[in-house]
Amino acid sequence: MDMSQYRGMFLEEAREHLQKLNEALLELEDSHGGRTTLDEIFRSAHTLKGMSATMGYNQIAELTHGMEDVLQKLRSGDIEVSTDIVDLLFKCVDSLDSMVNDITEGGSGSKPVGDLLQRLKSGPAPDTVPLPAGTAGAGDGVPGPEANESRKDHLSEGLEQNQIISVEFNEYEKNLIKQAIDQGFQCYHLVVNIDKRCVMKSARAFMVFKKLEEIGEIIKTIPSVQDIEEEKFETSFELIIISVESAEVIRNSLISITELLEPHIKSITGVFTNHAKRDSQEDEGTKPPVQPKTPENDDKTGNGKREEPAACPVQSRPKASQTVRVDTARLDNLMNLVGELVINKGRLEQIGRASELPDLPETLEQMDRVTSELQNVVMKVRMVPIDSVFCRFPRMVRDLARDLGKEIELVIEGKETELDRTVIDEIGDPLVHLLRNSIDHGIEEPAARVAAGKSEQGRLTLSARHEGNNVVIEVADDGKGLNPEEIKNKALEKGLLLPDEAEELDHDSIIRLIMQPGLSTAEKVTDISGRGVGLDAVKNKIETLSGSISINSTPGEGTKFKIQLPLTLAIIQALLVKLEAETYAIPLSFIAETTSLMPEQVNKIQDQEVILLRGDVLPLVRLHEILQVPPADVHREEEINVVVVKKGEKRVGLIVDILIGQQEIVIKPLGKLLGNIPVIAGGTILGNGQVSLIIDVAGLL
């Protein structure tokens, strides 16, 4: 069977799982083996194994299989989570990553994995002594890993003994229930009988679900939820739910539903706790009795669990069916069509005004509302949470910090902030630069931090938030800050600054100098940063995205980079101008101001037309010449309209005929054939359906 058609899907999902693995491993390292985290890692590795085996990528399957073995041992408590194990698992993930990349580039995804497999097989490294049996779950007997690990036969045995139900649980469900019980929930088995004469059984079932969801969490249904919804059951179905309420409360909540016979409700909490107790007693003989509601006692599942208490059962409800993957090209197409609809609506309105049909305006108003709603929705669909960029940083920060022997805590805020795809795709690299910069130069080594009276662990904050029509991203560290004197000296040394200029500059302006090309204040150049190409590249990138960047730094306290970006690059604010009969758009983000002047105010310096604008010499550019506008018989005003555009420190006055006004425009590419016109950034479609070209100010300067 030809699998190539599934390759794209495989790659996308594989990347998602690799990302999950990375995140979960980081969490595992922090929490020293939270049970849920381990499960998550296991699931991802397992899925990856299945997927890759199906696709015939055997090396990936082999490696994930090896990982699974180790994870299994971790889950069973045979070996303990240690930095070495986590490092090994990270190495595996890296290896998987490179294999997946290889497949992306058309390779076969086979890389030598023998070494890693060997290390996975050889088990725990020297310093991770397997847990002695006596200390397993020391002193508590709470369903710890060894109890959770109990195979299905164990559990069903327990169930049979109690003679309650014949429901089979998988590992995942068992864990869920046990965690819930640990947190003080009760677990019930319900048999719901619906009246034989009922015509809409699924509707009744739905009401049952609704009611139960108000008071608890449905773990499992027999038959499956889907079958129940499709009425593939006779008159009764079974449910397993967890709730803090008593059986009586559950019964009462169901009684109000008509056509429902008295439900059978049995608590099966005991099945799980008794079973766990029996297990631990078997293991340890004379351990104290069970204390199911104190998970803190559990030394192995401790941290991870406490961090996310009641959330576990709720979050783990599968949500896969609520999202769909859509090719971005289709979204772009949808966007185009909506744009076209808006233009056509405009035309219809014009016709409506001309024809004066009485009913038309009302209908048009309706249509107006719907189209603008549609436009908003499509815009929203294109938005992606910035998390898709942020998510790869924790791993990067961890690795860098370890390489440099620093202790750094990365705090991420506002990762749910949404941005248009066009911006998301571009923002990654600049952020990597800034983070690396902070880790390398900002945050000091632990000893230096202690000497400065700070905690050993440095703090790096990455945050995103909306501010009006912009998104603000901040990278802040609590390191040593920038030293203005050092920067000033460096700038003088490199000839970027003249001595008399240096005297006049204030603190902020000096700090801004580090964005200049060729200036690096790091004493030692590392491979991480400090080659003097970083920050000016960041600044350039941000500016091409129509954004801005500013720095705030206090010596000894830290540095903060603040990036401001437009929400989308697909839609921008622009000033429409007329040159003879042609209309052009100038992006507003490049415009400093507009002004008008009389022809006699224009001077010439060395063949270059200039004007004096508030004492500064401003070079002028005649757009007519640059854009080769054919002269037309359009009435010329006496005055000259000038649009002052800026990029960085550079300013130029563009001479245009008429300023039409400000408008939101949708940027459209001109296509490959016309891709590289130096002064044109793209096209846009105006309200009248005509195409207008967008002037590339950066290219013009």
Place this chain on the structure above:
Amino acid sequence: MESDIQVISCTVAEEEYAIDIRNVQEIIKLLDITRVPRVCSCIEGVINLRGMVIPVMNMRKRFCLPDKTPDETSRIVIINWGESMIGMLVDSASEVIRLPEHAVESPPSVKSNINLEFFSGIGKLGNRLLIMLDLEKVFDI
């Protein structure tokens, strides 16, 4: 069995040209064309085709033939070209013609009055001669 090929016939300066129908997205009447500065002179400009901005190539200029002001019969043939679209401005375009494969001959070696570099063959239909366009070369500017 021999297969037929289908082509769209269009005229440029009295010559009849043929474009493989598989490349043709649609044929439209003339729209407002926005001039684009600083590009090859054969690019007439860009048009708005249902929300997409598409470049239009003036075939008369491309073939270095005398230009003429577009009129009622002028058409833009929209070509699907890779992931983008390109418009070809021609004097007229109307017919879909089915040509048996054997009716297509390779270009003559003798020099004729038409531009040889752009065509891939000559199609014969009765006493009509259709110049088969090699789009790869036409769009290579």
